[in-house]
Amino acid sequence: MRRIGVFVCWCGSNIAGTVDVEKVREAVKDMPGVVHSVDYQYMCSEVGQNYLKDAIKEKNLDRIVVASCSPRMHEATFRKAAESAGLNPYLVEIANIREHCSWVHKDKEVGTEKAISLTKAAIAKATLNEELVSGTTQVEKRALVIGGGIAGIQTALDIADAGYLVDIVEQTPSIGGKMAQIDKTFPTLDCSACILTPKMVDAAAHPNITLYTYSEIESVNGFVGNFNVAIKKKPRYVDMDKCTGCGVCIEKCPSKKGKSEFEEGLATRTAIYTPFAQSVPKVPVIDKEQCLKFKTGKCGICSAVCGTKAVKFDQEEEIVNQTYGAIVLATGFDLIKLDNFGEFHNEHPDVITGLEFERLTNAAGPTKGKFVKPSNGERPKKVVFVQCVGSRDKSERGKSYCSKICCMYTAKHAMLIKDKYPDTEVYVFYIDVRTPGKNFDEFHRRAVEEYGVHYIKGMVGKVMPEGEKLMVQAIDSLSGTPLEIDADMVVLASATQAKPDAVALKRKLNISSDLNNFFTEAHPKLKPVETASAGIYLAGACQGPKDIPETVAQASAAAAKAIILLSKKELTNNACVSNVNKNICSGCKACSKMCPYDAISIKMMDIYEHGKVIRKEVAEVNEALCQGCGGCTVSCRPGAIDLRGFTNKQIMAEVDAICL
């Protein structure tokens, strides 16, 4: 007979408010095997844990059931407590009577009844619990950072400075990301490039950092400490080792009509190009779609003028395989497309987005910093900013969340105009102005009070081109008056959104994302930079809209987490791994096809059965790879594969305890 101890937690009023904890304890105290039962205010507190430890020793308990909060919260706590009292930690079972009972039921009677059922199930399972021992694995001392914007660069620099190797994989030909496109940063109005460029150079020069630009993640396998990643290097058609970055090829390329991605389409670029002057690495790439050599077979000028013979038209895609201990995702964000916002006449050259504005006002941009209308090169006298274009918009075309950065960058844009050309009239239409950040509200007030920017609460209904002008129709919602402004330029603060390939990436990495495809953290308060997959961390706007200071702070936090992981000698494996009964296994391979972690292989083996030796194919689990997801156990028809700690038998016992 087992000696089971049951501990029912009140969780203050969190549980006791809706579940009659004493009744729960009373209901289970005479179940077979239960020799000790108590209820207590806070089982997770030191006193609570001591109750548990003392009871184990005094009553000689061999199984523990704690009816409390979710095992995600405190399973580790109670396991540790049990272990310190000499009990194998896997003999502890948790009944979740908080999230599953008190938090979802209003009626105390119903909540209590369910809590009793769940506790009984946990006791039934605990009766069958067995001691489990976990193995260990080595940690590969190298980190992967996916995304080479400010988040990725900061993370990589921090990890590299701690003495570990880091690889950055960036999709575009240069690191730098969105921050490289920005002119000035709020709330200090620093020159964005001036603070970013040195970091880009540091990253490139750091002995511990390897850059894979113009590269993508092909596949990710393995597990924390040992991720096997295949990186696809897209062909640049330029040999990175030979190219000196002299730029002669770019100068001489006759195909000049490509739209510059970096300049947001406001300028053209050649077929062989670097995205911007300070690109890192400074090696150009050839845009195959646009290159005359690829299109017609004639040209090859770049190759002819290249002094080091770096141009390689026959370069092919290359796959690099590498093992990493930790992965940090820093893939950033995009702005939404405005195709569905016809009322703003977005296709009009003088209706631009905030990011286009950044380029128009940047000294290195297409107008050399002269702030002019793209349509005719004249200086605008009246500029209207529209905030929340697609943000906080629950309709199909928009995003329900606040994009977080627009209020601040719009104030910044308005000030930048007023600084250069004080006679310009500037209007900002807003729903609310949200400025919760250090020195943010002061910044916004400066725009209004010192610079005389006209802030009008209300949404713009329509922008109608009329001759040279853009007629902006709106309602001042505070006074209710309809307004019409004959603007020269309209700047739309379009909503931020997750990268289009976020879903594909999340699947490769086995992590989760929210409704808007931003990656989800393991816990918003307790684990804000971790994902639910061990060893994979998040930095920057791939997790949700963020400004630069927040991004950099999170990047360093993610780096710290990665460093902690990399500094470990070895990792303890999950003890709840699956296990094959080789006599029953028929070698059908169903489990191995199902396993998301490639933990199962089929092997020819000698099986001893009733004194006979039978040679047959059977499944074998690699315990270091198995994550205990249980997928295989339900795909095995004869039930030959079973998850330790969650065996079919244990689960049947739980079902019986609830149903019978």
Added chain:
Amino acid sequence: MGKIEMILNAKEDFKLGKIQMILGWKKEDESIESIPAFIESVEELEELIYDEYCVNNLSKYLIEEAKNGKKVGIFLKKCDALGMEQMIKDNRILSENIVPYQVECSGMKDFQTGEIFKKCQKCLDESQDKYAEVKEIENMTHDERYDYWMGELSKCIRCNACRNICPACNCETCVFEKKDEDILGKANNESETGFYQIIRAYHVAGRCSDCGECERICPVGIPLGKINKKIIKDIEELYGKEDDDTLSSFNLEDDDTFTEKKGGK
């Protein structure tokens, strides 16, 4: 190729030593019923027959006979061949150990009534909507459907015939035979019989070749084929026809946009 030639071919291969056994059909005594024949010697070769009563699907015997590298020749009708393919996919037999002789079939007859089996009629008449019966059931209300199936399934005596004849049910040890897990008891109660039926249906889901043998063999006449067909139809609609491992594979590209449907009672 005609049936006579196939038999001649098999005999020739056997005499030449290309195969060590033939799985075919023969008659016993005076009965017109055709039963499985396991030919292992030249003398027995003459017993081989093929007529309109050879309804048995022989493929399942391959698991036992083709073990240890023995080369086995087997006669297969169109529907039987699918069963063999499934067992190859399930890694239960190795195709290199098997020499199949596919025979033509124009429908098999019940030796007791002389009528062509229902499953064969359906197979021969391509103009029939193969999902007609499924649609009938789908059109019932939830409660009607529940009553219909409870009525049918409660007849089950758990003789295991449907499982034993099924080429998709090919595990080394059936899950129902696992003694230590108490999945099923011996007593015949509704809940456990329902459990048996659900597990049987889901264990062949995505793998059933629709040979109809389970339904033919059931001594109490439960329309098991309708359950299998419903699952076949659902898989076709949700995943498309082509995918082999639909229900037992992990695929990063899978989406999870299934509509929620509610059952009756």
